[in-house]
Amino acid sequence: MARTYHHGNLRPVLLAAAIEAIEQDGPAALSLRDLARRAGVSHAAPAHHFGDKAGLLTALATEGYGLLADAVSAAGDEIVEAGVAYIRFAIEHRAHFEVMFQPGLYRHDDPEVAAARERADQSLVNALAAVPKPPAAEDGPAARLAAWSIAHGFAGLWISGALPAGLGSDPAAAARPVIGRLFR
Amino acid sequence: MARTYHHGNLRPVLLAAAIEAIEQDGPAALSLRDLARRAGVSHAAPAHHFGDKAGLLTALATEGYGLLADAVSAAGDEIVEAGVAYIRFAIEHRAHFEVMFQPGLYRHDDPEVAAARERADQSLVNALAAVPKPPAAEDGPAARLAAWSIAHGFAGLWISGALPAGLGSDPAAAARPVIGRLFR
DNA sequence: TGTACATCAGTGAACGCGCGTTCACTGATGTAC
DNA sequence: TGTACATCAGTGAACGCGCGTTCACTGATGTAC
Numbered sequence: 467m468a469r470t471y472h473h474g475n476l477r478p479v480l481l482a483a484a485i486e487a488i489e490q491d492g493p494a495a496l497s498l499r500d501l502a503r504r505a506g507v508s509h510a511a512p513a514h515h516f517g518d519k520a521g522l523l524t525a526l527a528t529e530g531y532g533l534l535a536d537a538v539s540a541a542g543d544e545i546v547e548a549g550v551a552y553i554r555f556a557i558e559h560r561a562h563f564e565v566m567f568q569p570g571l572y573r574h575d576d577p578e579v580a581a582a583r584e585r586a587d588q589s590l591v592n593a594l595a596a597v598p599k600p601p602a603a604e605d606g607p608a609a610r611l612a613a614w615s616i617a618h619g620f621a622g623l624w625i626s627g628a629l630p631a632g633l634g635s636d637p638a639a640a641a642r643p644v645i646g647r648l649f650r
Numbered sequence: 651m652a653r654t655y656h657h658g659n660l661r662p663v664l665l666a667a668a669i670e671a672i673e674q675d676g677p678a679a680l681s682l683r684d685l686a687r688r689a690g691v692s693h694a695a696p697a698h699h700f701g702d703k704a705g706l707l708t709a710l711a712t713e714g715y716g717l718l719a720d721a722v723s724a725a726g727d728e729i730v731e732a733g734v735a736y737i738r739f740a741i742e743h744r745a746h747f748e749v750m751f752q753p754g755l756y757r758h759d760d761p762e763v764a765a766a767r768e769r770a771d772q773s774l775v776n777a778l779a780a781v782p783k784p785p786a787a788e789d790g791p792a793a794r795l796a797a798w799s800i801a802h803g804f805a806g807l808w809i810s811g812a813l814p815a816g817l818g819s820d821p822a823a824a825a826r827p828v829i830g831r832l833f834r
Numbered sequence: 835t836g837t838a839c840a841t842c843a844g845t846g847a848a849c850g851c852g853c854g855t856t857c858a859c860t861g862a863t864g865t866a867c
Numbered sequence: 868t869g870t871a872c873a874t875c876a877g878t879g880a881a882c883g884c885g886c887g888t889t890c891a892c893t894g895a896t897g898t899a900c
Contacts, residue, residue: 471861472876492754494678497853508878513855515876567810570676574811608827611813612800615828619803620795626751627758629795643792644799648832655894656843681886692845697888699843 477515488561523572530562531582538589548593549617549645556621661699672745707756714746715766722773732777733801733829740805
């Protein structure tokens with residue numbers, strides 16, 4: 467693929483470079499100049515596509531919420547597997563995940579990102595709708611928050627390296643019995 | 651308190667300034683020069699006490715683990731209240747919490763911070779030891795991870811503003827029924 | 835009580851660096867005729 | 868098929884800024900005698 471004056475594909479290449487950079491140094495250390503360097507392009511080019519750093523991270527968060535919605539939906543009606551899918555997403559797309567939940571980094575209220583977030587929320591609601599009613603009578607939103615919290619917390623602890631070493635290297639296998647405790 | 655040439659109390663003042671700065675802009679945006687400005691001291695002074703930014707954040711993480719251990723221990727033997735104490739700590743000491751779980755920011759293996767972390771871990775173990783054995787036979791470490799995950803996840807979601815607005819402004823009250831679901 | 839001296843916390847000028855932003859530009863692509 | 872022109876993605880030089888680090892220094896404090 468000969469590079470001409472016009473790159474022709476720069477936007478996705480910059481997003482991929484951003485993911486790489488964030489996985490290495492975290493989202494706050496990101497600089498547009500570094501991204502340009504990684505993409506082999508002049509330092510002013512990224513601004514053409516994203517305006518500024520917040521614009522780029524907004525695009526990344528939007529992409530992330532889309533991927534999360536797809537991942538959770540694909541897990542089907544089984545709530546434990548939906549939770550596992552959430553955790554797997556967080557770990558396999560760590561850069562997206564970290565950006566998504568640091569609203570100060572991007573334009574949290576941007577319409578596109580809000581729509582994508584809404585889709586992701588809905589995928590979790592759908593997974594929970596299939597859970598058989600628990601013995602206790604009133605349930606309310608506590609079940610949803612509990613499921614979300616346990617998946618989100620496990621993912622965060624795993625990513626930060628806080629969990630004990632004995633859990634092995636497969637987060638899905640380690641997470642299944644943990645989430646399972648919530649739905650006995 | 652007249653300021654002489656020697657400040658006499660600079661170290662804790664710098665830590666307090668760091669907490670303030672992190673609550674405003676996050677830990678990655680922290681600069682030693684900004685801290686010096688907040689403390690009303692020359693820009694080279696912080697290096698005297700902490701060497702560099704990682705040194706300062708290591709001190710902050712150490713302090714944080716100590717506070718967390720105290721908070722969880724003070725909640726006593728009741729596991730739900732221990733979880734609520736964890737969440738309350740995370741929200742009331744957001745700067746400490748954010749630093750503690752971003753190991754790339756500080757010297758994670760520093761002996762002092764490791765000892766403080768060990769104390770905090772132990773406080774959670776103690777709280778769980780008092781839980782009555784669940785109906786299911788084998789339990790193992792899944793119970794501990796589930797409790798830790800649900801508290802950690804709820805705190806993270808609350809701090810990032812991801813939770814729905816209807817929960818009110820008291821995280822402890824909102825968290826209690828959520829954690830409670832794990833120990834019915 | 836007084837003097838001499840070591841220690842060490844904090845100063846301030848200087849440096850080089852990477853950053854975001856601006857702006858006039860270049861050159862590839864697509865469209866109108 | 869050919870020419871003219873508008874559009875727009877990407878360039879590269881220039882700027883001002885805040886940062887960390889270095890280093891010779893200043894001055895307060897504590898200790899020895």
